[in-house]
Amino acid sequence: MFASIKRLTKHSAVYGLSLMLARSISFLLLPLHTNVFPTEAYGVVTLGFVYLGVIGIFYSFGIDSAFLRYYLVDEANLDRRGVFSTGFHSIVLFSATLSIIGGLFAPALADWQLGSAEYAYIMQLCAGILFFDALSTLPFLILRAEERSRTFALLKIANVALNFALNYFLIIRLKHGIAGVFEANLIASIFSFVVLGRLTLRHLDWKFRFSVLQKLLAFGLPYVPSVLSVILIDSLSRIFLARYAGLATVGIFSAGYKLGMIMSLMVAAFRFAWQPFFLSTSKQQDAEIIFSRVLTYFSLVTSVVFLGICFFVDDLVRLDLGFTILGKEYWESTVIVPLVLLAYYFPGAYTIFIVGLQLEKKTIYLPLITGLGAIVNIVFNYALIPKFGMIGAAWAAVFAYVAIAASSYIISQRFYRIEYEWLRLGKLAGVVAALFAIEMIFSVPFLGRIGLLLAFPLALFATGFFENSEIRRAKKALGLSSDFLR
Numbered sequence: 434m435f436a437s438i439k440r441l442t443k444h445s446a447v448y449g450l451s452l453m454l455a456r457s458i459s460f461l462l463l464p465l466h467t468n469v470f471p472t473e474a475y476g477v478v479t480l481g482f483v484y485l486g487v488i489g490i491f492y493s494f495g496i497d498s499a500f501l502r503y504y505l506v507d508e509a510n511l512d513r514r515g516v517f518s519t520g521f522h523s524i525v526l527f528s529a530t531l532s533i534i535g536g537l538f539a540p541a542l543a544d545w546q547l548g549s550a551e552y553a554y555i556m557q558l559c560a561g562i563l564f565f566d567a568l569s570t571l572p573f574l575i576l577r578a579e580e581r582s583r584t585f586a587l588l589k590i591a592n593v594a595l596n597f598a599l600n601y602f603l604i605i606r607l608k609h610g611i612a613g614v615f616e617a618n619l620i621a622s623i624f625s626f627v628v629l630g631r632l633t634l635r636h637l638d639w640k641f642r643f644s645v646l647q648k649l650l651a652f653g654l655p656y657v658p659s660v661l662s663v664i665l666i667d668s669l670s671r672i673f674l675a676r677y678a679g680l681a682t683v684g685i686f687s688a689g690y691k692l693g694m695i696m697s698l699m700v701a702a703f704r705f706a707w708q709p710f711f712l713s714t715s716k717q718q719d720a721e722i723i724f725s726r727v728l729t730y731f732s733l734v735t736s737v738v739f740l741g742i743c744f745f746v747d748d749l750v751r752l753d754l755g756f757t758i759l760g761k762e763y764w765e766s767t768v769i770v771p772l773v774l775l776a777y778y779f780p781g782a783y784t785i786f787i788v789g790l791q792l793e794k795k796t797i798y799l800p801l802i803t804g805l806g807a808i809v810n811i812v813f814n815y816a817l818i819p820k821f822g823m824i825g826a827a828w829a830a831v832f833a834y835v836a837i838a839a840s841s842y843i844i845s846q847r848f849y850r851i852e853y854e855w856l857r858l859g860k861l862a863g864v865v866a867a868l869f870a871i872e873m874i875f876s877v878p879f880l881g882r883i884g885l886l887l888a889f890p891l892a893l894f895a896t897g898f899f900e901n902s903e904i905r906r907a908k909k910a911l912g913l914s915s916d917f918l919r
Contacts, residue, residue, distance in 0.1 A: 666833045700735075732858055787802075
């Protein structure tokens with residue numbers, strides 16, 4: 434069991450580094466964007482990325498979700514080259530159609546999404562970004578399927594470096610304003626597609642297999658409304674805030690939300706390694722035990738991240754480096770960070786809970802699960818934002834993701850029962866809640882917060898969270914004597 438978890442941890446770490454760097458473009462650019470753009474302009478940038486997130490789901494219409502399932506598990510029944518080629522050709526045709534439509538109707542889309550037709554150029558750039566990102570989807574999945582996590586990481590890191598450099602050059606040097614943000618993203622997307630060209634051609638042929646497409650769509654299409662619901666949970670709050678509180682609040686909320694989304698990077702890194710891992714591990718006799726233990730360890734790691742960020746986020750954003758991480762106008766956004774961190778733990782739990790639905794090919798339930806989350810999000814956004822503003826939006830995200838995780842657990846257990854370690858998880862949650870409450874209630878100074886964070890593993894040990902086998906392995910790894918912590 435520990436060998437399997439070690440393999441998952443290794444690839445999660447590599448994917449984690451690459452994804453943190455890839456998606457850290459949002460964090461790396463926060464000082465630039467929040468110190469250059471006024472809050473309303475940053476609100477427009479945010480709504481542009483909301484559009485990219487929502488519309489991007491339709492560019493692969495579920496084929497990306499089905500690809501690994503058939504490429505890895507059913508390789509004896511389906512030709513791998515046929516799976517890749519059919520999926521790639523389908524994505525090219527469909528994404529090209531959508532991008533042409535998006536380009537032609539850019540003024541209307543800009544007026545609808547960004548509040549003014551004068552942003553039509555931004556919507557045209559978005560059409561290009563979506564197209565080239567879609568073409569890179571399956572080549573990146575090939576790297577994951579072949580567990581080439583280092584190559585995956587290098588490409589993501591190169592994309593980040595290029596995107597960051599272009600943002601600085603286009604915004605600061607050439608004065609392109611908010612358009613420079615999307616121009617940089619388009620060039621970086623084209624770069625990734627070109628670099629992946631050799632990999633694409635090596636797996637590609639020009640034969641289209643309709644039988645393969647039917648299998649991919651049958652498995653993958655249920656993911657479209659499922660993923661759409663999840664994206665809407667992240668996006669609708671901005672739309673509600675724009676309506677009830679204005680673009681300036683959208684900009685402030687988005688800055689804080691991005692800081693909290695560090696947890697989503699952890700979840701994304703885990704998810705990238707998790708799917709190939711559980712598909713191969715499911716064939717082992719102790720698979721259910723491994724899956725149960727993974728939830729416990731995942732929760733432990735994310736708890737450390739939660740406490741570390743909550744304790745020090747205010748110090749971080751105010752750190753004077755000649756500039757601050759967030760412009761002063763955005764400092765109040767840190768109030769939502771703990772809620773966003775908490776919210777993003779639950780998509781990680783959901784990813785583990787739905788293993789049964791995926792192994793038993795019951796993905797038809799996924800739209801119902803995530804649809805419930807979207808409904809919960811809409812209801813609480815509508816109820817809380819007019820009264821509580823961005824705090825209400827953050828709580829709406831928490832409630833929505835809790836609904837998704839809880840419903841996925843209940844449904845998946847009907848088809849593939851896993852006995853999770855609820856007692857250990859309860860002890861973990863209790864320790865995290867206690868330490869967080871101490872910091873909040875007593876406004877603990879900086880050194881005291883460091884002490885609270887260092888006390889975390891000791892508090893877990895005191896509650897009996899760790900098993901003897903884990904203590905032995907930890908002592909061995911640290912080179913401690915057998916009497917230590919006895």
